[in-house]
Amino acid sequence: MLGRKLTGRLVGEGRLGNADVRALTLADVLEPAAYPHFRGEITRKIVDLSVPGTALELVASRPDVIFHLAAVVSGEAEADFSKGYRTNLDGTRLLFEAIRQTGANDSYHPRVIFASSIAVFGEPLPDVISDNFVCTPLTSYGTQKAICELLLADYSRRGFFDGIGMRLPTICIRPGLPNRAASGFFSSILREPLVGLEAVLPVSDDVRHWFASPRAGVGFLVHAACIDLTSLGTRRTLSLPGVSATVGDQLAALRRIGGDKALRLIRREPDETIKRIVENWPRTLDPKRALALGFRAESSFDEIIRAHIEDELGGVVA
Amino acid sequence: MLGRKLTGRLVGEGRLGNADVRALTLADVLEPAAYPHFRGEITRKIVDLSVPGTALELVASRPDVIFHLAAVVSGEAEADFSKGYRTNLDGTRLLFEAIRQTGANDSYHPRVIFASSIAVFGEPLPDVISDNFVCTPLTSYGTQKAICELLLADYSRRGFFDGIGMRLPTICIRPGLPNRAASGFFSSILREPLVGLEAVLPVSDDVRHWFASPRAGVGFLVHAACIDLTSLGTRRTLSLPGVSATVGDQLAALRRIGGDKALRLIRREPDETIKRIVENWPRTLDPKRALALGFRAESSFDEIIRAHIEDELGGVVA
Numbered sequence: 001m002l003g004r005k006l007t008g009r010l011v012g013e014g015r016l017g018n019a020d021v022r023a024l025t026l027a028d029v030l031e032p033a034a035y036p037h038f039r040g041e042i043t044r045k046i047v048d049l050s051v052p053g054t055a056l057e058l059v060a061s062r063p064d065v066i067f068h069l070a071a072v073v074s075g076e077a078e079a080d081f082s083k084g085y086r087t088n089l090d091g092t093r094l095l096f097e098a099i100r101q102t103g104a105n106d107s108y109h110p111r112v113i114f115a116s117s118i119a120v121f122g123e124p125l126p127d128v129i130s131d132n133f134v135c136t137p138l139t140s141y142g143t144q145k146a147i148c149e150l151l152l153a154d155y156s157r158r159g160f161f162d163g164i165g166m167r168l169p170t171i172c173i174r175p176g177l178p179n180r181a182a183s184g185f186f187s188s189i190l191r192e193p194l195v196g197l198e199a200v201l202p203v204s205d206d207v208r209h210w211f212a213s214p215r216a217g218v219g220f221l222v223h224a225a226c227i228d229l230t231s232l233g234t235r236r237t238l239s240l241p242g243v244s245a246t247v248g249d250q251l252a253a254l255r256r257i258g259g260d261k262a263l264r265l266i267r268r269e270p271d272e273t274i275k276r277i278v279e280n281w282p283r284t285l286d287p288k289r290a291l292a293l294g295f296r297a298e299s300s301f302d303e304i305i306r307a308h309i310e311d312e313l314g315g316v317v318a
Numbered sequence: 319m320l321g322r323k324l325t326g327r328l329v330g331e332g333r334l335g336n337a338d339v340r341a342l343t344l345a346d347v348l349e350p351a352a353y354p355h356f357r358g359e360i361t362r363k364i365v366d367l368s369v370p371g372t373a374l375e376l377v378a379s380r381p382d383v384i385f386h387l388a389a390v391v392s393g394e395a396e397a398d399f400s401k402g403y404r405t406n407l408d409g410t411r412l413l414f415e416a417i418r419q420t421g422a423n424d425s426y427h428p429r430v431i432f433a434s435s436i437a438v439f440g441e442p443l444p445d446v447i448s449d450n451f452v453c454t455p456l457t458s459y460g461t462q463k464a465i466c467e468l469l470l471a472d473y474s475r476r477g478f479f480d481g482i483g484m485r486l487p488t489i490c491i492r493p494g495l496p497n498r499a500a501s502g503f504f505s506s507i508l509r510e511p512l513v514g515l516e517a518v519l520p521v522s523d524d525v526r527h528w529f530a531s532p533r534a535g536v537g538f539l540v541h542a543a544c545i546d547l548t549s550l551g552t553r554r555t556l557s558l559p560g561v562s563a564t565v566g567d568q569l570a571a572l573r574r575i576g577g578d579k580a581l582r583l584i585r586r587e588p589d590e591t592i593k594r595i596v597e598n599w600p601r602t603l604d605p606k607r608a609l610a611l612g613f614r615a616e617s618s619f620d621e622i623i624r625a626h627i628e629d630e631l632g633g634v635v636a
Contacts, residue, residue, distance in 0.1 A: 137471075140472055143469070150468075153455075234454065234456055
């Protein structure tokens with residue numbers, strides 16, 4: 001989802017920082033969208049990065065910037081242990097190795113932007129998580145992300161590429177259909193009522209979590225591609241800014257923007273399984289390093305909802 | 319080194335906690351020592367754990383307890399990038415996978431004791447490192463250890479084995495010859511003078527670091543094999559207790575035990591490379607969780623030196 005939005009922005013603007021976007025390679029397990037209006041060269045590939053050799057072929061064109069946003073989401077990585085490790089860990093490692101091997105005899109040294117997740121954190125957690133807090137993931141997905149953060153730092157330290165990892169907040173409001181993530185309801189309780197549809201709320205109003213809009217997410221990726229990373233030193237992954245909000249805060253913002261009729265579309269159906277999962281998630285972060293580097297998210301849930309209405313609903317609330 | 323000492327203790331006592339040691343499998347890249355006096359069954363294997371299939375063969379005998387102390391040390395993992403990852407990461411992962419596959423259709427669920435390292439920590443560091451401090455290793459070796467800690471936690475959480483990782487302090491006084499670790503001088507400045515030999519000191523007296531004796535190291539491993547791990551929850555790796563001491567503290571203890579004649583055998587030869595490496599190392603830890611679980615190290619460097627004299631020098635100082 002973020003990949004598509006990022007591509008849309010790169011194609012639309014034709015620029016990334018101070019540079020023209022001359023060529024794009026889009027690689028995904030599903031067929032990537034077409035961008036017939038893009039003036040540069042575009043290559044679309046259906047690939048499984050965990051198949052040896054695949055990453056080497058992808059990197060052969062020596063891209064200056066590589067966005068790595070894969071892959072198997074938390075629910076699926078939990079349900080299929082081997083698939084999660086193969087895709088999320090082996091796939092990433094093969095990509096990093098491909099870059100190292102491609103540049104082994106010359107100065108090839110691309111910027112690598114790796115999308116990590118706040119799923120690297122797990123209970124017991126403090127109310128506010130600092131940049132120095134230990135990663136103790138409670139899912140295989142979070143474990144795979146934390147491992148890739150370590151690999152990214154080591155490959156960067158060794159000079160194989162210029163890497164930056166970013167622990168994205170939970171992206172909300174996700175457009176489109178639910179995926180298998182347990183976090184799905186955080187989006188659907190806003191997305192559905194804004195277009196006159198019912199939505200199920202499986203947890204209580206006091207559940208607190210950490211959010212940013214898809215628009216902010218794309219902004220993070222673009223910013224990460226453009227800034228000087230020298231000040232990162234050897235700590236290559238950042239916790240990113242976001243909005244700390246309870247479900248109650250979300251609903252209050254929904255009411256301010258969509259009115260009581262939107263709120264009446266919420267159906268409360270407590271789900272103990274989702275409750276137990278979500279209770280273990282980070283509530284608030286203190287992303288000092290990312291803020292110092294100029295990363296910015298929304299400052300309220302009203303702003304997150306308005307971004308959704310502008311970007312997904314043509315500015316109109318049902 | 320610790321593996322040999324641990325085996326010596328297990329063979330000597332014939333017990334591990336409340337259980338008899340009925341069978342031992344010793345696996346190493348070099349031929350393991352023979353223990354002709356051991357009354358149980360002993361199997362010695364020369365193996366490369368990173369060769370697929372090797373770990374499965376090792377685990378086929380379904381040991382109740384697996385000590386994994388490998389492998390390539392920091393200097394070598396830094397000099398040979400691929401070898402470090404192959405041995406320290408792939409070897410460990412293949413071992414964990416072999417246990418998972420061996421127990422896939424039954425209740426096999428061994429205790430796995432993994433030797434990690436304080437090399438998982440890297441500057442900028444606080445003066446005292448808490449159990450909640452982030453792992454940001456500054457070497458490939460430390461990266462590989464941190465990754466294996468994450469795997470250990472996930473495999474344990476998923477119920478494939480009952481794992482405990484332990485960040486061993488720098489083991490001092492290491493017996494025998496120096497290895498390729500940059501920490502070698504911490505041992506040699508005590509080990510050599512105690513037997514009338516010269517030793518080179520490459521850093522200044524105010525360098526502080528975190529230590530435990532080989533005897534304490536073996537004690538950690540045995541304790542980890544015997545205790546109930548329920549209270550670990552999902553955080554499966556512990557920072558272990560140790561002695562925080564400066565080089566000056568070490569030399570003062572050497573003088574108290576070996577006299578001025580021992581101190582005169584120290585030759586100061588500042589080495590900027592070693593100084594830069596060691597400056598980035600942890601100085602003091604606050605291992606609350608390990609202490610609560612009953613792990614104990616020495617309480618002074620005098621005690622560390624005396625353990626060396628008893629265990630390696632037959633109780634006699636030259």
